[in-house]
Amino acid sequence: MQQRRFENKVMVITGAAQGIGKAVAERAAAEGAKLVLVDRAHWLEEVAAGLRQQGGEVLALNADLEQWEPTEAAFARAHQHFGQIDILVNNVGGTIWARPYAEYQPHQVEAEIRRSLFPTLWGCRAVLPYMLARHQGAIVNVSSVATRGVNRVPYSAAKGGVNALTQSLAFEYASAGIRINATAPGGTEAPPRLTPRNTEVPTPQEQAWYQQVVDQTCATSLMHRYGSVEEQAAAILFLASDDASYINGTVLPVAGGDLG
Numbered sequence: 001m002q003q004r005r006f007e008n009k010v011m012v013i014t015g016a017a018q019g020i021g022k023a024v025a026e027r028a029a030a031e032g033a034k035l036v037l038v039d040r041a042h043w044l045e046e047v048a049a050g051l052r053q054q055g056g057e058v059l060a061l062n063a064d065l066e067q068w069e070p071t072e073a074a075f076a077r078a079h080q081h082f083g084q085i086d087i088l089v090n091n092v093g094g095t096i097w098a099r100p101y102a103e104y105q106p107h108q109v110e111a112e113i114r115r116s117l118f119p120t121l122w123g124c125r126a127v128l129p130y131m132l133a134r135h136q137g138a139i140v141n142v143s144s145v146a147t148r149g150v151n152r153v154p155y156s157a158a159k160g161g162v163n164a165l166t167q168s169l170a171f172e173y174a175s176a177g178i179r180i181n182a183t184a185p186g187g188t189e190a191p192p193r194l195t196p197r198n199t200e201v202p203t204p205q206e207q208a209w210y211q212q213v214v215d216q217t218c219a220t221s222l223m224h225r226y227g228s229v230e231e232q233a234a235a236i237l238f239l240a241s242d243d244a245s246y247i248n249g250t251v252l253p254v255a256g257g258d259l260g
Helices: 019-030 044-051 068-082 106-116 118-134 153-176 204-220 229-240
Strands: 008-016 034-039 058-062 087-090 139-144 178-185 251-252
Touching: 008 068, 008 118, 019 034, 019 044, 019 229, 034 044, 034 068, 044 058, 058 068, 068 118, 087 118, 087 229, 106 118, 106 153, 118 139, 118 153, 118 178, 118 204, 139 153, 139 229, 153 178, 153 251, 178 229, 229 251
Parallel strands: 008 034, 008 087, 034 058, 087 139, 139 178, 178 251
Antiparallel strands: none
8 A cells, every 4th residue: 555654745856857856756646745846947847747747736936946046035935835835855966077076177167056055055045934934844955975085076065964954953952843854865777867067078087086986986885786766766765754753863875885
């Protein structure tokens, strides 16, 4: 029998147009959640339409979550539509370039931080007033075990920031009835991205640098494999659910034994 852990709960999922975010949305809808899907990809509505056809109640919002004003507006719209926000899954992020740190240009460093830290910072800031008003809520931030790894230092720094804000916010808001946790995915097999994070054609050297990332990821995982988006979604939704009611301020590695 299908679990219904999210019956009558409103869940906001960012970065929901593909990959882990889409997998979270599909499983949460099957478990009864009312969904707000937020992404800047134009095909987000197609994802939402598919979930509606299966009986889901879904609001799709296009927004650039690297910026505060669009983030604030999206959460206000979500709250206006459903009247409450019970759960937030901050899923936006991802490596744009893979290269030794000495090879990163300053604008690339800034872009990596903006992509993989700011959407989580802004998402938490935007949702907290709505959760505080009801004295309840759960936030799950999607971090990474790549806080220690090769050829992704700016991304590692951004995800280290996600870990720190997760733990600090949990400490700050536990007394307000809000739980804040994170998952730290390892390498994850996902369908090809409809829009690549980096649209530049990689050079042979860049391909070699990326292969070093893949090799290191498989080597440091005890299971020596990549995970699936379904395995990542399962962990995220566990932390979002009441099954994790006594878990707070935790960063849960979901990486086949790789602790980062």
